[in-house]
Amino acid sequence: MTFLRKLLPHPFLTLLLTVTWLLLVNGWSLNSLVFGFLMGWLIPFVTRAYWPQQPKVRAPLKIIEYVFVVFYDIVVANIQVALIVLFKSNADRKPGWVTIPLDLRTPEAITVLAGTITMTPGTVSADVSAEGHALLVHCLDAEDTNAVRDEIKTRYEARLKEIFE
Amino acid sequence: MDLILEIAVSAFLIIGGVFGLVGSYGLIKLNDAMSRLHAPTKASTLGVGGVLLASILHSVWLEGHLSVHEIMITLFIFLTAPITANFIAKVHMHGHETPKSLPDAGKDKLWATHNIAPEATAEEKA
Amino acid sequence: MITIAVTFAFACFSLAVMMNLYKVVYAAEVADRILALDTMFINAIVLMVLYGLALGTEVYFEASMIVAMLGFVSTVAYARFILRGNIIE
Numbered sequence: 001m002t003f004l005r006k007l008l009p010h011p012f013l014t015l016l017l018t019v020t021w022l023l024l025v026n027g028w029s030l031n032s033l034v035f036g037f038l039m040g041w042l043i044p045f046v047t048r049a050y051w052p053q054q055p056k057v058r059a060p061l062k063i064i065e066y067v068f069v070v071f072y073d074i075v076v077a078n079i080q081v082a083l084i085v086l087f088k089s090n091a092d093r094k095p096g097w098v099t100i101p102l103d104l105r106t107p108e109a110i111t112v113l114a115g116t117i118t119m120t121p122g123t124v125s126a127d128v129s130a131e132g133h134a135l136l137v138h139c140l141d142a143e144d145t146n147a148v149r150d151e152i153k154t155r156y157e158a159r160l161k162e163i164f165e
Numbered sequence: 166m167d168l169i170l171e172i173a174v175s176a177f178l179i180i181g182g183v184f185g186l187v188g189s190y191g192l193i194k195l196n197d198a199m200s201r202l203h204a205p206t207k208a209s210t211l212g213v214g215g216v217l218l219a220s221i222l223h224s225v226w227l228e229g230h231l232s233v234h235e236i237m238i239t240l241f242i243f244l245t246a247p248i249t250a251n252f253i254a255k256v257h258m259h260g261h262e263t264p265k266s267l268p269d270a271g272k273d274k275l276w277a278t279h280n281i282a283p284e285a286t287a288e289e290k291a
Numbered sequence: 292m293i294t295i296a297v298t299f300a301f302a303c304f305s306l307a308v309m310m311n312l313y314k315v316v317y318a319a320e321v322a323d324r325i326l327a328l329d330t331m332f333i334n335a336i337v338l339m340v341l342y343g344l345a346l347g348t349e350v351y352f353e354a355s356m357i358v359a360m361l362g363f364v365s366t367v368a369y370a371r372f373i374l375r376g377n378i379i380e
Contacts, residue, residue, distance in 0.1 A: 023233045023236070026233055078210065090195065093200070095199065119247060124202050125250075130274065138199045
């Protein structure tokens with residue numbers, strides 16, 4: 001078992017790289033499957049020193065729901081930002097910073113949360129605090145910064161906590 | 166059927182074009198640096214998405230086979246847009262914000278961009 | 292109808308590239324310049340995809356994928372250089 005673990009340090013990454021290779025080839029053949037698997041094995045094996053621990057996913061099925069929520073929000077976010085850019089004068093707009101205290105502890109979960117915040121309505125994540133206990137978010141047009149914080153915590157962070165922790 | 170597909174492809178192209186234009190217009194119009202970051206990261210994503218969706222539909226309809234390269238490009242741009250936005254925000258904070266001009270960072274006192282130790286440990290989350 | 296829509300999209304994204312070029316020249320700070328360059332990369336990708344769609348070939352998709360990867364890496368390298376003074380430590 002430990003031998004297998006050493007030989008195949010990240011099975012999920014291997015699968016992902018194989019699928020990516022097949023998509024890049026843009027067609028199915030046994031040759032490209034074998035070559036893709038070879039690359040998918042070789043790359044995690046050579047670079048295994050850089051990611052010592054495996055990320056854990058507790059509830060894989062929840063990811064599908066999360067992806068749909070985020071895609072819907074991306075479309076809404078685009079329309080909102082476009083309307084603000086086109087029809088709101090700079091004087092009316094109230095940009096501002098929001099601090100979001102984090103309940104998530106794993107780096108993967110925080111990374112996904114930061115990416116989600118950037119893609120969704122009127123917010124861009126700018127930075128984490130020095131030890132990773134809070135996230136700095138910039139709002140394009142926020143009258144009520146507390147409402148923004150609460151929405152992010154209930155809508156995304158609670159779902160991510162179920163998935164990763 | 167052909168007419169519906171033609172309308173769909175044209176609609177996606179026009180939506181994509183409008184959003185792409187709005188994204189770049191926002192870059193000129195908005196008046197502070199952090200706000201300017203919002204327009205291209207969001208509006209451009211839907212612009213790219215619309216055009217690539219039109220391209221997928223077009224290739225399925227005309228040539229009769231699904232081309233996955235467009236999906237790869239879309240996924241790649243969707244995954245990298247937050248990372249570039251984060252880097253640009255860090256560049257802005259590095260040059261134009263001080264710990265005083267930002268909100269309180271809670272119990273950690275400092276945000277990672279300003280937390281530069283004498284021997285910089287690789288604690289910053291890039 | 293598709294020809295008109297493609298022409299419209301070409302016009303939109305060409306105008307967008309012009310706006311980005313203006314912003315690259317008259318940027319207020321370095322972050323703006325990086326942002327304008329990154330947006331220009333994205334618009335260039337879309338222009339290439341549109342050209343491929345107009346001609347009906349698939350060659351341009353591979354080119355635009357390479358441009359997408361180069362754009363990401365160069366943006367990150369530029370930002371990293373401004374932040375740290377070197378790119379690979």
